[in-house]
Amino acid sequence: MKSIVQIIQERPWVGWLIFGLTVVVVFLAGLLATSIMERRGETAALFQMVKPIADWEPRNEVWGENFPRQYQTYQSTLDTTFRSKHGGGAMIDHLEKYPNLVILWAGYPFSWEYNQARGHYHAINDIRNILRTGAPNETTLSPMPATCWTCKSTDVPRMMKEKGIGEFYKANWKDWGDEVVNPIGCQDCHDPKTMNLRITRPALIEAFERRGKDLSRATHQEMRTLVCAQCHVEYYFKGKEEKYLTFPWDGGTSVEAMEAYYDAIEFSDWTHALSRAPMLKGQHPDYEIYLTGVHAERGVACADCHMPYRSEGGVKFTDHKIQSPLNSIAAACQVCHRESEATLMDNVYSRQDKVIELRSRVEEALAKTHIEAKIAWDRGATEAEMKEVLQLIRHAQWRWDYAAASHGGTFHSPLESARVLGSALEKAGEARVRLAAILERRGVKTPLELPDISTKAKAQAYLGLNMEKLLAEKKEFLEKVVPLWDSRAAERQGKMNAD
Amino acid sequence: MKSIVQIIQERPWVGWLIFGLTVVVVFLAGLLATSIMERRGETAALFQMVKPIADWEPRNEVWGENFPRQYQTYQSTLDTTFRSKHGGGAMIDHLEKYPNLVILWAGYPFSWEYNQARGHYHAINDIRNILRTGAPNETTLSPMPATCWTCKSTDVPRMMKEKGIGEFYKANWKDWGDEVVNPIGCQDCHDPKTMNLRITRPALIEAFERRGKDLSRATHQEMRTLVCAQCHVEYYFKGKEEKYLTFPWDGGTSVEAMEAYYDAIEFSDWTHALSRAPMLKGQHPDYEIYLTGVHAERGVACADCHMPYRSEGGVKFTDHKIQSPLNSIAAACQVCHRESEATLMDNVYSRQDKVIELRSRVEEALAKTHIEAKIAWDRGATEAEMKEVLQLIRHAQWRWDYAAASHGGTFHSPLESARVLGSALEKAGEARVRLAAILERRGVKTPLELPDISTKAKAQAYLGLNMEKLLAEKKEFLEKVVPLWDSRAAERQGKMNAD
Numbered sequence A, B: 001m002k003s004i005v006q007i008i009q010e011r012p013w014v015g016w017l018i019f020g021l022t023v024v025v026v027f028l029a030g031l032l033a034t035s036i037m038e039r040r041g042e043t044a045a046l047f048q049m050v051k052p053i054a055d056w057e058p059r060n061e062v063w064g065e066n067f068p069r070q071y072q073t074y075q076s077t078l079d080t081t082f083r084s085k086h087g088g089g090a091m092i093d094h095l096e097k098y099p100n101l102v103i104l105w106a107g108y109p110f111s112w113e114y115n116q117a118r119g120h121y122h123a124i125n126d127i128r129n130i131l132r133t134g135a136p137n138e139t140t141l142s143p144m145p146a147t148c149w150t151c152k153s154t155d156v157p158r159m160m161k162e163k164g165i166g167e168f169y170k171a172n173w174k175d176w177g178d179e180v181v182n183p184i185g186c187q188d189c190h191d192p193k194t195m196n197l198r199i200t201r202p203a204l205i206e207a208f209e210r211r212g213k214d215l216s217r218a219t220h221q222e223m224r225t226l227v228c229a230q231c232h233v234e235y236y237f238k239g240k241e242e243k244y245l246t247f248p249w250d251g252g253t254s255v256e257a258m259e260a261y262y263d264a265i266e267f268s269d270w271t272h273a274l275s276r277a278p279m280l281k282g283q284h285p286d287y288e289i290y291l292t293g294v295h296a297e298r299g300v301a302c303a304d305c306h307m308p309y310r311s312e313g314g315v316k317f318t319d320h321k322i323q324s325p326l327n328s329i330a331a332a333c334q335v336c337h338r339e340s341e342a343t344l345m346d347n348v349y350s351r352q353d354k355v356i357e358l359r360s361r362v363e364e365a366l367a368k369t370h371i372e373a374k375i376a377w378d379r380g381a382t383e384a385e386m387k388e389v390l391q392l393i394r395h396a397q398w399r400w401d402y403a404a405a406s407h408g409g410t411f412h413s414p415l416e417s418a419r420v421l422g423s424a425l426e427k428a429g430e431a432r433v434r435l436a437a438i439l440e441r442r443g444v445k446t447p448l449e450l451p452d453i454s455t456k457a458k459a460q461a462y463l464g465l466n467m468e469k470l471l472a473e474k475k476e477f478l479e480k481v482v483p484l485w486d487s488r489a490a491e492r493q494g495k496m497n498a499d
Helices: A004-010 A012-037 A060-066 A068-078 A100-104 A120-129 A155-163 A165-170 A202-210 A220-229 A255-264 A286-291 A302-306 A341-378 A383-405 A414-441 A456-462 A467-498 B004-010 B012-037 B060-066 B068-078 B100-104 B120-129 B155-163 B165-170 B202-210 B220-229 B255-264 B286-291 B302-306 B341-378 B383-405 B414-441 B456-462 B467-498
Strands: A236-238 A244-246 A309-312 A315-318 B236-238 B244-246 B309-312 B315-318
Touching (some): A012 B012, A220 A286, A341 A414, A341 B414, B060 B068, B255 B383
């Protein structure tokens, strides 16, 4: 048998062939090994400012000139078509869908109008349109303090800088009507020089400070949740005059800890028009409930699911169309979960359905409780008899609201929501046990025949609300006052452009 | 520059070096590619029978001669040391831990004694020891039918073969005392020739047939759950005489579907000694609750977590120490979950704690309801007044028991458990609202001063139970009757060996 050298001597191309094959094989092996071992580093987020952005610049379109992808996706939050089995597209009228809520909020403007939350882009319009901000004009005030603007606009940090935080809050809502005009956007979460995430709302920083935590030490991944926690939390307006935005977290963020906080300072948002209970209105404790769920436990930030990474023309960026992850399951969920879209959607809905079932049971029980308490008062129940009942109602409804008012809580932490709703059911039941005895003592047979509150209109009529008047006043406000606000703002912003 | 052929001509070892390196590189590339693309097939479960096993062989040690690893791990279920924050080692006395249960089961033998389930190895001893099987002797019967043996022993399929299924069930429990002596084991789930999984208990097959499903078409992975579902389910004894073991699944396996099934046939396990409600005793609907959880949804079988694969001396086998996966997190959980042992353990307990909190609220409410109903009867409440109350009590306690009696339900499906417990709380509350009115009408002030039922002994004393008598009778039974059973069984099994 010839040696390889002999063969190569006779046919030199064989040598070249072997050499060439070796090169190819080694090259392919190298490619293979690289493709296995490589951990693709996140592309560094390089950017070049086309036009520098001023500190506290509120106009999203100015930021957008530098960041077209982020701005375009942000703009698309205008589209609120939501892929949901509960029906998408139009904004849901919660009072129409769940008329018991009218009863639960009797004596409080939420019983007038309460709609599904829409995208950040709509924040200014929605707060102007909603009945509970009233119809202020030159001579009348809004029933709301300026604190209500805090989470609605990129103009807020600018105004706080100009007026001072305390002064900003304690004005009337109408006072800043021509100043606060740009909806939630870039400036709320980003530093205009470095684009780093930053906290612009003092309440979150102050709440952390009171618990001995320094927010400036938060990691980038933590900030991807904390910028949302500036607003998506439970809060109240502290002080009769000051209306200082405050998070009730001093004892912790659990439903029990916040309840204890409010009890200790004897705070109540309003006195219930039927039961006369000193009520708490839960805001949207999204962050607090999220903390109790598995995604938080696994280090998943709000932005991971609500602002997943996208890739366009080889550029990776964060999708600024903040929306339900169900609208982008592939980008949001399937990064971690290997199940099909349909399965993941079913998984979300099956959890939500179970919690919503419990929530509806509580709403039913609470509506009965308020009405029974009203009858008890009407029949001469004494303060002493009712004291414990009112406290049970306060706690039951607070717990219900903690679970109900949170955006997405039924998915963020279904089990914690169910636990809290269960405790609400128990407390409402205890209140009703006492009410049954009080009523029976006065010859009122229980269970009572309840009034017809099967639609929003019927429930509002039961409360004697003059909805026509409220709607007419609001209409006039929107037609006469709001255009003035807008033209003054446009003039001011025109000057900003000229500067 | 010299050509490669010239170099090789001058120094032939260079040619060999290049050739050798090529061979090495190609070989390594091959290894690498193989190691990447290979999906390690499961080692075929080859076995060689040392000694053939007869059909319906009940003795686990006979099977064990052929399958030492499986048998040894099975034997270790003798050890019930359970790694749990709730305390391990000794069998938990549930009545001592949750004295409300004594009240919930008033008039039913569960109020005498109810202990934590132990390993399969203990099944025969535990059913002999428990007070509710009574103290039968030559002249007296057990209060229980032979149906109670069905899930306790490998002797059951043999006896059903010998006596017939219906005849097996309808005997008295004591009738098979010397026949049913080998605890749950090999024969219950395996075919002695092929070791394939098989269903040996007719109730499961019958329940599937009634729903038009053919169990013989189940896949191996499904069988790894279904063999457990022979016993770990909700069931009842159908027929006053027949006591035929039946699963109430004709309308489905949800808590509502089974409740509707029992209501439709007007079945009740007993009449409550205090409230006189027609009660249902939930068995252990482990399979039913598991079906509603995420592990079932993802195709995970009972055996995947409770009998994970182990490897010993290169042999892969199924661990037959059936136990809490918390005792073997690495083998059971970390196959899929990448979190640390401590994290996974916390995750399990945090879910369980929330459900147990709700469960305790329901127990508290139910105990009050039964006692209030008793006072109502004592004060002359009428059947008409009480009718709705009793139905509410029946449903509330059934729903509680569905969630409470299930082994591991608080983890298998925490949210479904919470949903069901929430509905129990609502129904108990509704019952108490009606009871408050009934009591008040008779001048009884509510809320009532409740009796002291803070310990098992106090709760049993409140019910007027003569525990000393029950314990003395059981002692005599264990000392006099059981040894007879064992010696007769030994004699019979000795003959089997001689055959």
